Amino acid sequence: MGILKGKKALIAGVASNRSIAYGVAKCMHREGAQLAFTYQTEKLKPRVEKYAKEFGSNICIEMEVSSDDGISKAFADLKSTWSDFDIMVHSIAFAPTEELKGSFIESVTREGFKTAHEISSYSFAAMAREAKSMLNQHASLMTMTYLGSMRSVPNYNVMGPAKASLESTVRFMAADLGPESIRVNGISAGPIKTLAAAGVSGFRSMLKHVESKTSLRRNVTIEDVGNTAAFLGSDLSAGMTGEILYVDAGYRNLGMNFDME
Numbered sequence: 001m002g003i004l005k006g007k008k009a010l011i012a013g014v015a016s017n018r019s020i021a022y023g024v025a026k027c028m029h030r031e032g033a034q035l036a037f038t039y040q041t042e043k044l045k046p047r048v049e050k051y052a053k054e055f056g057s058n059i060c061i062e063m064e065v066s067s068d069d070g071i072s073k074a075f076a077d078l079k080s081t082w083s084d085f086d087i088m089v090h091s092i093a094f095a096p097t098e099e100l101k102g103s104f105i106e107s108v109t110r111e112g113f114k115t116a117h118e119i120s121s122y123s124f125a126a127m128a129r130e131a132k133s134m135l136n137q138h139a140s141l142m143t144m145t146y147l148g149s150m151r152s153v154p155n156y157n158v159m160g161p162a163k164a165s166l167e168s169t170v171r172f173m174a175a176d177l178g179p180e181s182i183r184v185n186g187i188s189a190g191p192i193k194t195l196a197a198a199g200v201s202g203f204r205s206m207l208k209h210v211e212s213k214t215s216l217r218r219n220v221t222i223e224d225v226g227n228t229a230a231f232l233g234s235d236l237s238a239g240m241t242g243e244i245l246y247v248d249a250g251y252r253n254l255g256m257n258f259d260m261e
């Protein structure tokens with residue numbers, strides 16, 4: 001083990017020890033990466049500092065992505081400790097809870113649509129722009145997405161178009177940064193019980209459905225996603241960019257999810 005030895009990774013999106021970003025941090029730390037963390041608000045600071053300590057890091061920076069200033073200030077803060085880094089993990093999404101239930105066209109609002117896209121998709125490109133001058137050659141950037149980008153999943157509603165936008169953003173960023181040997185990919189994770197997921201109405205039924213129908217007959221864990229993230233951050237994936245990797249226990253491949261007679 002140790003595929004990330006000598007690499008520095010910035011991880012954005014830890015809110016609890018159930019966060020996908022926490023699973024990513026755990027696996028990247030195990031593989032030898034040095035870590036830095038961002039947290040969204042002052043309220044989350046003590047918690048994220050505690051997790052950072054668990055992973056041998058004392059770099060915790062506030063980053064609220066709803067404004068460009070919030071993003072540029074975070075990277076200026078990072079620069080005071082790290083002059084360069086190799087991996088950037090974007091594990092951030094938000095849409096108003098009222099828009100994550102029932103009919104899509106009845107629940108979606110102009111403001112909610114804008115917010116979902118800004119926080120969940122635009123922020124990845126904005127972070128990359130700020131990070132660019134600090135990224136080492138062969139750097140790897142990654143984000144977290146979901147099948148709702150491609151299929152109409154009940155209650156996922158406005159997050160679906162936001163994730164479709166995020167996946168397109170991955171491809172444009174990959175084309176932009178590729179000539180500088182910087183790679184950009186996404187991981188499409190199956191449903192996992194986290195704070196963000198709890199905002200999607202009927203999420204528990206979703207977990208049960210996936211567990212009973214998906215090829216591996218189980219839900220995925222934050223460690224499953226973290227291990228794939230470690231691979232994407234490492235030179236083992238050096239030939240891959242602009243890809244969306246599915247860590248969903250095989251769900252995406254299923255055409256018929258009911259039991260045949």
Ligand SMILES: NC(=O)c1ccc[n+]([C@@H]2O[C@H](COP(=O)([O-])OP(=O)(O)OC[C@H]3O[C@@H](n4cnc5c(N)ncnc54)[C@H](O)[C@@H]3O)[C@@H](O)[C@H]2O)c1
Nearest residue numbers: 013014015019020040065092093144146191192194195196
């Ligand atoms: N949990 C799932 O089932 C699942 C499946 C596929 C993809 N994802 C994606 O994984 C990513 C991480 O989500 P999670 O499930 O770990 O939930 P989580 O609630 O643990 O993490 C979401 C993070 O987004 C951050 N965030 C939200 N708005 C922000 C803002 N304005 N500025 C800065 N940070 C902000 C939160 O602080 C939090 O750390 C999201 O992109 C989510 O859509 C989740």
